[in-house]
Amino acid sequence: MKSILKVCLGSLLLLMSFSLVLTAQTPATITGTVTDKTSGNGMQGVTVSVKGATAGTITGNGGNFQLKTNHALPLTLVFTYVGYQTTEQVVNNANEKVTITLSTTEILGQEVVVAASRVQESILQSPVSIEKLDSRALKASPAASFYDALANLKGVEMSTQSLTFKSVNTRGFNSNGNTRVLQLNDGMDNQAPGLNFSVGNMVGIPELDLDNVELIPGAASALYGPNALNGIVLMTSKNPFQYQGLSAQVKTGILNDGGRTSATTGFYDVSVRYAHAFNNKWAFKLNLGYIKADDWQAHDYRDQSLANGHTLQDGTRANNEGYNGVNIYGDENSVNMYNSFKTGGQLTQQLAGISALFGGRVTPDQIFNAAMPAPNKATITRTGYNEADVVDYGTKNLKLNGALHYKITENLEALIQGSYGSGTTVYTGADRYSLKDFNMGQYKVELRHPDFYVRAYTTQERSGDSYASGTLAAGINEAWKPSTQWYAQYFGTYATQALGTFAQAYGAALQGGANDAAAYAAAQNAVSSRMPLFFQNARAKADSGRFMPGTADFNNAAAKVREKPIPGDAKGVGAKFTDKTNLYQLEFMYNFHNLIKFAEILVGGNYRRYTLNSEKTLFAVDDNGKEFRINEYGGYLQIMKKLIDDHLKLTGSLRYDKNMNFKGQFSPRLSAVYTFLQTHNLRVSYQTGFRIPNNQDQYIDLTTPQAHLIGGLPFLRERYGLTTGPVFTLQSVLAGAPKQYTFREFKPERIQAYELGYKALIAKRLLVDAYIYKNDFKNMNGSQVLVKPASGTTPQQIFSVPVSAEETVKSWGWALGVDYSLPLNFTAGGNISYNELSNEKELGSFLAMFNTPKVRYSLNLGNRNIANSNIAANVIWKWQQSYIWQSSFVGPNVNALALSEIPAFGTLDAMVSKFFPKARTTVKLGGVNILNKSYVQSWGNPTIGSQWYISLGYNL
Secondary structure (H helix, E strand, O other), X not given: OHHHHHHHHXXXXXXXXXXXXXXXXXXXXXXXXXXXXXXXXXXXXXEEEEOOOOOEEEOOHHHEEEEEEOOOOOEEEEEEOOOEOOEEXXXXXXXXXXXXXXXXXXXXXXXXXXXXXXXXXXXXXXXXXXXXXXXXXXHOOOOOOHHHHHXXXXXXXXXXXXXXXXXXXXXXXXXXXXXXXXXXXXXXXXXXXXXXXXXXXXXXXXXXXXXXXXXXXXXXXXXXXXXXXXXXXXXXXXXXXXXXXXXXXEEEXXXXXXXXXXXXXXXXXXXXXXXXXXXXXXXXXXXXXXXXXXXXXXXXXXXXXXXXXXXXXXXXXXXXXXXXXXXEEOOOOEEEHXXXXXXXXXXXXXXXXXXXXXXXXXXXXXXXXXXXXXHHHOEEEOOOEEHHHHOOOEEEEEEEEEEEEEEOOOOOEEEEEEEEEEEEEEEEOOOEEEEEEEEEEXXXXXXXXXXXXXXXXXXXXXXXXXXXXXXHHHHHHHHHOOHHHHHHHHHHXXXXXXXXXXHHHHHHHHHOOOOHHHHHHHHHHHHHHHHHXXXXXXXXXXXXXXXXXXXXXXXXXXXXXXXXXXXXXXXXXXXXXXXXXXXXXXXXXXXXXXXXXXXXXXXXXXXXXXXXXXXXXXXXXXXXXXXXXXXXXEEEEEEEEEEOOOOEEEEEXXXXXXXXXXXXXEEEEEEEEEEEOOOEEEEEEEEEEEEOOOHHHHHEEEEOXXXXXXXXXXXXXXXXXXXXXXXXXXXHHHOOOOOEOOOOOOOOEEEEXXXXXXXXXXXXXXXXXXXXXXXXXXXXXXXXXXXXXOEOOEOOXXXXXXXXXXOOEEEEEEEEEEEEEOHHHEEEEEEEEEEEEOOHHHHOOOEOOOOOOOEEEEEEEEEOOHHHOOEEEEEEEEEEOOEEOOOXXXXXXXXXXXXXXEOOEEEEEEEEEEEEOOOXXXXXXXXXXXXXXXXXOOOOOOOEOOEEEEEEEEOO
């Protein structure tokens, strides 16, 4: 491995040196002015760049610019500004002043993208589906942030777990904390290394520093490696050479709590950016952003126990002693009272005494069966706490970002960049996790050139005071009264009342002249009619003195449980999880287009290391008691060739990746784009993608209220005896016919993706983008819930284990997007997408967790500059169909029976803004879900209501 890296780096340095020689030229200074065609005023902030190079500057006051360049004359300058038509100007003589006028435009389909092929190309001719959100689209979006605006793109869905934590997904298999979509911030994998998913944009590019977002729905592993299985989100920040000066924005508003009450809460968002360049050599930028709010709350009180004959809809704590509310925690702890008494023999003496009292006319077994609820109606759970009692809803997020750039030559740039984010939010995994004072930093050094880049970066995750809320609630209960004592009091109280009532009613019936059978029936009826009261009295007795939220006892107990690492010790339960996992990556890419002319060829590679460190709270340890290190490496080759007078573009890519725990993976991609009638493009592609099981899928070892979560690697199965003793699938146990589960090899997921697409710009007004795809997943990683039966003194255990599906998981779908440029600068459009799991019935007990509505659509109407008044407005309607959500947070019985439906919902978003050119200030008023139709996006997540905001931005 070391020798391979040395050869690659040596070759790269040689090519870099050659490129420096090719680009060395005599310096020249070009000056000029850019004005607005309509007003005639000079335009400040216009980007001026040399075509095909990184050299560039921006216009200052009055629209004047000065560009120093080593590029040989003649050269072409490119002038770009948000909302204006891009203009090119050939410069033959540096002494001639350049004068440019820019016109506003609403011409569609003019975007240039990079993510699809790692080279610049027209979005119309991209070899795969791709969406782009630039700063112009962001200004026109009603969304409260650019990250929220991603949900408006075609084929994109989101799962909202908190105001500041939302997960992006495409084409099915959605999840909270999505590990199948790769998110890159300026080329850096933005995942939290221990969690293995991006925490939304909590540690990302601040909005004022965002240049654009490109999103590829579907497999992208051929160029981007592991985890780009369902798509990639590529976010690029602003270059301080091109975007200079001070920018600032203040945003505030209110959140409606989703219809739970009529209450509203406030949120506050402040951000500042400053960038400056010195002599076209040095430039720097600094960013600060801070948001604070009272978060959305999760308050689904439906009963997901399905115990004692109750359903999701009718079960409550008042009528079901086995109640387990979706967002009630601490009530997952359950015991079957009938079975406990039957096998424990605690009532033997009392039963025998009552039987003897009546001369043996009624047997102990008869008395027991009359006094006890039936086995299928005897599940008892502890009293839990509402989520609001144990979760910190005081969400906040601080972002700090800075970079220092140095141009070694006109086309060769070196930079150092750092991003830091911290805050408090809520995440839904196997539990509802309160990420309290969570923080993460990303730090990068990079050398880049139009032909290549070399970068090294590290991601440092620190979990702060984060904790598992369900575990915290259970721990508070245990700190107040251990479950052994609580159940003993409950059962004892119930038994005393039930047996006393039986004896009294039986004796009274005999004294009244009833025969044995009639007396027994009377006693049964007496117990049955009063059983709800016995349950109520038993719970009241067992809960007597219970710690109540807000009291000193509750707060002290909660503090002790939060401070103790999971799973705790002999002295009590621990809810704190500690994660100090780091990621280190070295990567490079080189484009040979200046050296090889017959085709465009590029190569790249990377080396990655994870160092797991949860202080033994999340991850398994080896035989020496140490957590693991995971090494990966990979490389790729891509060849692009245009044929038939550039009408046909062929692209072929091949990537190889190796993780230390799994066999190497090849990922090929082939695509063809045929352009006809200038703006019509037909594309077809075949590609494979893969996902190496994430760090948690490999090494997690965590007890949660629902199940014991363990990784899928063989040593963990063996450690807990799942490969040697009887282990049954939960579904078969629930069906009354336990079925032994047999493990198969745990492998990386693989996908074979086929896509046919069409994108065209018709009459410069109508943009049509359509595709149909088919995905075949092999070795799909899903969750298998297993029951290890009781043995001796060891009680029954439930394990949740990631496994590879034996069957091929098949899905398909299509999407259509249409945008039309109307007169007077109005635009109208919409998109619709369809996604379906094709062979769900063939998967048996395997939970594929497709978690995606079949149909989702949006419609929009807007104008970025109404009647040249600098007033903009936009309205978006979004709707999605109901669907089933599967996850480890869903109760096992609900999962097994596929009852966890997420209802259909629609939202209406709107905004209006006014730009004041002289003050360079923008005022924006917007609302999200302005009809206040409350909804949830995944099981157990918060209920979302309306969000209203007003913002004041300077120099945006």
